[in-house]
Amino acid sequence: MSTPPSRESRISALPEHMRALLRERMAGHTVVTDAIAPVDRATELPASFAQRRLWFLEEFRPGGVEYNSGLALRMTGALDRQALERAVEQIVVRHEALRTTFDAVDGRAIQVVHPSMTVPVEHVDLSAHDDPAARDGEADRILRERLLTPFDLRVGPLFRVLLVRLGHDDHALLLSMHHIISDGRSLDILTGELTACYAAALRGRDADELPALPVQYADFAAWQHERLTETELRDGLEYWRRRLDGLQPLELPTDHLRPTARSAAGAVHAFDIPPELAEGLAALGRDRGASLFVTLTAVTQLLLSRYSGQDDIALGTATSGRDRAELENLVGFFVNTLVLRTRVDPAATVGDFLTSVKGTVLEAFDHQEIPFDRVVEALAPERDPSRMPLVQAMVVLQNSTDGAPEFAGLRTEPMSVSRDALPFDFMLEFDERDGKLTGAIEYSTDLFDAGTVGRMVGHWLGLAGGLVVAGSGGVLGEVSMVGVAEREWVVGAGRGVVGVVS
Incomplete structure (x- = not known):
């Protein structure tokens, strides 16, 4: 039997923003010591x-x-x-x-x-x-x-x-x-x-x-079924039942009527986040001990609240599921979807809102082992073939490195391939690469036109800039999607492109 991975080795396998989140929750937690063992391939x-x-x-x-x-x-x-x-x-x-x-x-x-x-x-x-x-x-x-x-x-x-x-x-x-x-x-x-x-x-x-x-x-799949005992599942699912009780679908205004069954047709609008704005967002988060991912999630939830008129916003995000050393170099499907539900109170200060989002994210990561499909089963939302259950929008932060893989004797560079298919209505994906932050909105073309999404990008940047200008003491409801911050930071930032959705 292999030696159980240390706490730090398990953390090191994760993207940086997830490492920061987990380190904040390490105090008092028990280290997982049950090793994943090979199973007989003659069995089911x-x-x-x-x-x-x-x-x-x-x-x-x-x-x-x-x-x-x-x-x-x-x-x-x-x-x-x-x-x-x-x-x-x-x-x-x-x-x-x-x-x-x-x-x-x-x-x-x-x-x-x-x-x-x-x-x-x-x-x-x-x-x-x-x-x-x-x-x-x-x-x-x-x-x-x-x-x-x-x-x-x-x-x-x-x-x-x-x-x-x-x-x-x-x-x-x-x-x-x-x-x-x-x-x-x-x-x-x-x-x-x-x-x-x-x-x-x-x-x-x-x-x-x-x-x-x-x-x-x-072997991982068999271990997962054995480790998630009915008691552990029951306790974890009870948390998610309480956390998501009464959750309503996100109702964004759309350019087209929602089809009776979603087709997954989609496109991508990519944009740059100016360095001064990225640094401002990071500094705003540091003021409340929040990671960049938390701050980006807060801006996105505020945007969706303004667009939908709803103050109860649920976003999905993806966890790597690779918090064990045995899985670090393995090809497989390890990601899990977490639901981040936050109430957007216009009377709250910017700092208090960030603290609330931070708490939501940390709690969700505390319960990340509960599979999303079991959460859906437990909540049993009314099945609607026109949208995904529980979450219709996603937010993701990737930590990438520049350059393509180096094949001996060859010069390689990535190619953009238009996939035009996605499982959600709306997804904001951010990429932190060598100190530069970029974003991309992947959106359902059944629902949204390209011009609408371009304006949403401008409003996201406007809100982000407004939050930075307001600071932790600013009032959330007084932060505008347009104005000085948008004029300073948005000009020249948006560039609509279609690329690979991964």
């Missing part, structure tokens, strides 16, 4: 709680693509196709999640881990195109088409690789997976290991420097 392998939810959604509405995720890279240089194919073979052997399909037994979703599975590297040759612009346009169409091709969860494979030849030493590589076997961290792991395996394959070897994997995702 349960799907994790997060996987069960995606399985249900696929069974409820087959052929959806909102849970397809992917990464595209432009690769310049002498690419060795055989080495790339060998590298793909190696990572499929290494990670069981890439060899997993799903089925149901007595109505329960189970994982089917295949001893071997071939994931072909599909090749498309566009190098004969005379017009580079037309060639690149066709490549973008093909990449988007493959990214939006539904996966068959029962048949698989749920991992696809596409290589498009654009010229003699010019290629585009697309890695795509269904979310049921992956998350954002999994894509980072996958590309990093692919580069190591590719370099080794060029030397005629297998990569031997990759860290050992003491367990696989199926």
Whole structure:
């Protein structure tokens, strides 16, 4: 049995904003010491709680693509196709999640881990195109088409690789997976290991420097079911029942009538947050001992309150679910959705509002082990096929590093692929990269026009600037979405683009 991970090693596997949140809650908490152990593959392998939810959604509405995720890279240089194919073979052997399909037994979703599975590297040759612009346009169409091709969860494979030849030493590589076997961290792991395996394959070897994997995702899923005893679930679900009792759907004004069933059609509007505003928000949070994530959540909840006219705002956010050292290098679906419910009182001070949001976030993270699908079951909200249950809007803060993965002998850079599909009405995703803060609103095109979302970006920036100017002692209801702060900070900040939704 492996040695239980230390408290600090478990924290170090998390994004920085989550580390800050958890450190604030460490005092008096018991360290988890139950190790995840391998389970017999001859037994029935349960799907994790997060996987069960995606399985249900696929069974409820087959052929959806909102849970397809992917990464595209432009690769310049002498690419060795055989080495790339060998590298793909190696990572499929290494990670069981890439060899997993799903089925149901007595109505329960189970994982089917295949001893071997071939994931072909599909090749498309566009190098004969005379017009580079037309060639690149066709490549973008093909990449988007493959990214939006539904996966068959029962048949698989749920991992696809596409290589498009654009010229003699010019290629585009697309890695795509269904979310049921992956998350954002999994894509980072996958590309990093692919580069190591590719370099080794060029030397005629297998990569031997990759860290050992003491367990696989199926082991985690079995451990999760064993660890979340009925008593623990009951206590955790009771918290969420109390916290979310009486929660009403978010009713934002829309440009179009809400369809009877949501289609997941979406787009993205990205924008820059000027450095002085980002620093102002960070300083405002520090005044109340709040992380940047808490401050960004507060601005977003205030925006949604102003737009909806509601003072009871629930936002969803995603946790990494990787708070154990055994899971750090594993491909799989570990994220969980948390509901952040805060009352927006116009008479409150800015500082008191931040303190309230901070308390909401910390409490939610205290109860993050309770799977979202069990919370939905416990609350049993009236099923509405036109919207997601409990939360219709999300807020996420990513901590990224610059640069694309480095393949031996190749120059690589990320490519933007239009996915145009998302599972929520509205999502604000922030990215903190080398001291720079950017944002993107992913929105349902069934509900919102691009111009409306552009104005929402301006109003978000206006509110953020207004809160910074008002300071902790300012009155929340007196902070305007427009005015001096908006004129100073918004001009030139917005830039609408459509890109990969991950």
